[in-house]
Amino acid sequence: MRIVIGSDHAGYELKMKLIPVLKAIGAEVSDFGTDSGDVSCDYPDIALQVAKIVATGEAEKGILVCGSGIGMSIAANKVPGAYCALCRDISDAEMSRRHNNSNMLSIGGRTTDFSVAEEIVKTWLGTDFDGDRHVRRTQKIKAYEHSLSKSFGQKRGEIVIFDHPLVQHKVSIIRDVKTSVKEFRELVKEISSLMVYEITRDLPLEMIDVETPLTTTKAYALAGKKLAIVPILRAGIGMVDGIIDLIPNAKVGFIGLYRDPETLEPVEYYCKLPGDIEDREIFLLDPMLATGGSSAAAIDMIKKKGAKRVSLVCLIAAPEGVERVHQAHPDVNVYCASLDSHLNDHGYIVPGLGDAGDRLFGTK
Ligand code: PRP
Ligand code: URA
Numbered sequence: 001m002r003i004v005i006g007s008d009h010a011g012y013e014l015k016m017k018l019i020p021v022l023k024a025i026g027a028e029v030s031d032f033g034t035d036s037g038d039v040s041c042d043y044p045d046i047a048l049q050v051a052k053i054v055a056t057g058e059a060e061k062g063i064l065v066c067g068s069g070i071g072m073s074i075a076a077n078k079v080p081g082a083y084c085a086l087c088r089d090i091s092d093a094e095m096s097r098r099h100n101n102s103n104m105l106s107i108g109g110r111t112t113d114f115s116v117a118e119e120i121v122k123t124w125l126g127t128d129f130d131g132d133r134h135v136r137r138t139q140k141i142k143a144y145e146h147s148l149s150k151s152f153g154q155k156r157g158e159i160v161i162f163d164h165p166l167v168q169h170k171v172s173i174i175r176d177v178k179t180s181v182k183e184f185r186e187l188v189k190e191i192s193s194l195m196v197y198e199i200t201r202d203l204p205l206e207m208i209d210v211e212t213p214l215t216t217t218k219a220y221a222l223a224g225k226k227l228a229i230v231p232i233l234r235a236g237i238g239m240v241d242g243i244i245d246l247i248p249n250a251k252v253g254f255i256g257l258y259r260d261p262e263t264l265e266p267v268e269y270y271c272k273l274p275g276d277i278e279d280r281e282i283f284l285l286d287p288m289l290a291t292g293g294s295s296a297a298a299i300d301m302i303k304k305k306g307a308k309r310v311s312l313v314c315l316i317a318a319p320e321g322v323e324r325v326h327q328a329h330p331d332v333n334v335y336c337a338s339l340d341s342h343l344n345d346h347g348y349i350v351p352g353l354g355d356a357g358d359r360l361f362g363t364k
Contacts, residue, residue, distance in 0.1 A: 287356040
């Protein structure tokens with residue numbers, strides 16, 4: 001395991017005692033300074049550097065030591081992808097791994113004895129993430145980081161929750177059991193439009209000449225990136241029009257899958273995709289990501305036909321489904337309007353909105 005470590009002058013002494021501890025347990029340690037306890041330096045300079053290395057995955061874990069551990073943990077947590085826990089004792093260290101999946105540890109050099117610090121480090125490195133309900137919570141933090149960057153699609157394997165007030169308002173209405181089929185259908189279309197507006201934020205533009213009634217000017221046009229949308233039948237159909245309204249030239253494919261009510265496993269019954277799918281960016285549409293079986297299978301089918309870049313656009317996702325899709329397809333981004341609590345015994349999302357296909361097509 002590669003560990004990066006850093007301290008300011010106040011944490012220097014403890015850091016130098018911890019490095020041999022890390023090496024003794026087999027870690028490959030890189031020290032990012034500072035290299036003296038006598039010369040004052042600014043903790044953010046070190047903490048931000050170490051945090052960036054962890055966030056980009058160049059090192060699996062990072063350890064910071066400053067006077068109290070507080071300043072460095074605050075600085076590190078400004079870096080998206082760094083989850084730094086300030087730990088004062090073994091219990092903090094254990095919980096920050098089990099529940100929070102922290103990838104960085106901050107310790108106070110002036111507040112923690114070496115023997116305690118040694119145990120904190122060993123406990124922290126030796127404890128696994130519990131997963132389970134904590135996945136949903138850590139996913140929410142990651143999704144928030146994404147919403148701040150306002151740059152979707154650059155990184156792969158992400159979960160993005162659209163927290164725009166219009167989206168959230170409309171999602172509340174489609175959850176409501178009293179909402180009619182007509183209204184439900186209209187709202188699914190509207191939410192899909194709002195979501196695709198955000199998802200396509202990074203589409204490449206090119207400069208073109210345009211003649212206005214007054215003059216000729218340079219203006220922007222979409223650079224002609226090839227897109228395709230692929231709804232999973234039936235419920236995915238409800239999302240198609242809202243997206244086609246904004247991207248009229250997108251090709252449309254179809255995948256027919258239904259979930260076996262007993263096994264909850266997907267059963268394939270139809271697949272018709274654009275012929276040049278390997279050249280296109282694919283938006284797979286399904287309002288509900290429950291166990292993730294249907295979406296993971298649909299992505300398999302699309303990739304087998306040669307597609308290289310697939311994103312899943314859903315309205316309501318369950319943490320179990322996001323995990324299953326990312327385990328099977330770590331390169332796929334999942335976009336949703338809400339990450340709900342859990343699945344019930346019948347594989348329905350709670351609180352969810354019930355059966356999306358039935359609510360769209362009035363079949364129950
Ligand atoms: C629903 C939904 C998804 C699937 C999600 O389809 O539209 O495709 O369940 O469940 P999963 O994540 O556990 O696989 P359903 O099987 O009800 O078919 P329908 O759209 O034809 O109603
Ligand atoms: N499919 C749905 O339509 N709703 C759920 O809650 C789960 C799967």
